[in-house]
Amino acid sequence: MNTAAGRYCILIPCLNEEKAIGRVVSEALALGLPVIVVDDGSDDRTPDIVGTMPVTLLRHPTRRGKGEALRTGFREVLRHDYDGVVTMDGDGQHLAADVPAIIAAGERYPGSIVIGARLLEREQQPPGRRRANAVADWGISLACGWPIADTQSGQRLYPRSVLDLVDLPAEHFVFEAAMLITACRERGVRVVSVPIASRYQGEFRLSHFSPVRDVTRITTYTIGRVFHYGNFLACYRQAKARPTIVTPDIGAAKESH
Numbered sequence: 138m139n140t141a142a143g144r145y146c147i148l149i150p151c152l153n154e155e156k157a158i159g160r161v162v163s164e165a166l167a168l169g170l171p172v173i174v175v176d177d178g179s180d181d182r183t184p185d186i187v188g189t190m191p192v193t194l195l196r197h198p199t200r201r202g203k204g205e206a207l208r209t210g211f212r213e214v215l216r217h218d219y220d221g222v223v224t225m226d227g228d229g230q231h232l233a234a235d236v237p238a239i240i241a242a243g244e245r246y247p248g249s250i251v252i253g254a255r256l257l258e259r260e261q262q263p264p265g266r267r268r269a270n271a272v273a274d275w276g277i278s279l280a281c282g283w284p285i286a287d288t289q290s291g292q293r294l295y296p297r298s299v300l301d302l303v304d305l306p307a308e309h310f311v312f313e314a315a316m317l318i319t320a321c322r323e324r325g326v327r328v329v330s331v332p333i334a335s336r337y338q339g340e341f342r343l344s345h346f347s348p349v350r351d352v353t354r355i356t357t358y359t360i361g362r363v364f365h366y367g368n369f370l371a372c373y374r375q376a377k378a379r380p381t382i383v384t385p386d387i388g389a390a391k392e393s394h
Contacts, residue, residue: 144220145240145294146171148213150206151227155182162190164233165225173213174227177206183227203291204312211295211303221296230336231292238331238385243294245383246329250299250320252285253292254330254382269352275376277314277355280362281321282372286330286380288317299326311358318362329381 147165151158151174158174165172172192176184178200187194195209207224214222223239225231235253242251270289277288291313299320307315320326363369 144218146173146214146217146219146222147233147236148173148175148207148210148222148224149227150175150177150203150210150224151179151183151187152177152200152203152206153179153181153183154227155179155186157229158183158227159186159190161225161227161229161231161233162187162192165236166191168233168236170223170236171217171219173210173222175206175210177201177203202309204308204310207312208303211300215297215300215303219297221294222300223294224291226291232333232336235292235331235333238383239292239294241385242329242331242383243296246327246381248296248298249327249329250296250317251294251383252287252290252328252330253333254287254380255290255335256286256330256332256382257334258336273314273352273355276359276363277317278376278380279372280314280318280359280366281328282366282368282375283321283328284376284378284380285317285328286382288314290333292333296326299324307358309354311354314355314359318359322362322366327381329383331383331385 147170149161149172162172162174174187174192174194176187176194176196178197184194184196193213195213221243223236231253239251239253243249270287274285274288278285299316302316302319305315305319317328321328
């Protein structure tokens with residue numbers, strides 16, 4: 138892919154992904170971008186598989202959670218002075234083929250966070266997960282004061298300008314919500330989304346995301362941020378607006394104002 142407009146890399150945090158990680162990393166490397174893999178204390182063959190590939194492999198000796206894996210990766214991105222980083226999960230639910238459209242959206246909306254939003258083939262998404270994601274989208278959009286499609290997707294482009302938020306006091310899956318909320322409320326960053334397919338069928342391992350524990354953590358954090366920043370009515374009105382969706386095939390966008 139042509140990356141002349143900016144220097145980007147791909148970051149893949151992973152934990153026990155031996156079934157999928159080889160294909161995920163190979164397809165990422167085929168894009169011609171540098172790839173950073175952070176192994177969060179896997180006890181299967183994941184680090185052995187990745188260790189044979191031309192990537193930067195960083196390892197946690199014990200499991201620290203996805204938030205800490207992302208922190209480790211972001212620090213590496215900052216160390217190499219990349220313009221931005223695209224994050225992907227290691228279980229195969231995110232495709233490297235979607236990365237060029239995500240980066241193109243980032244180039245069109247400089248300084249924005251771009252989310253690969255699971256808006257296509259949504260019939261594959263379990264109904265319970267779909268409802269939970271809809272609630273999370275509304276709550277996190279409210280906390281951000283900005284409408285966001287698919288706040289739970291881990292396929293994102295983070296511009297360099299937000300990576301110094303790496304030390305936010307948030308752990309596990311809460312970290313991704315914290316990045317969105319803080320970037321929007323304290324940096325004036327906007328969030329746009331590129332439609333990608335929902336992928337829940339196939340030989341995916343069980344999610345590390347706990348519907349009870351992690352939803353509770355994210356909800357508690359989000360409510361706290363809503364009260365912290367205040368200005369509830371204005372944020373409520375903005376959160377109800379239509380998210381900015383970038384359609385890659387025609388290069389058009391539906392704007393939210």
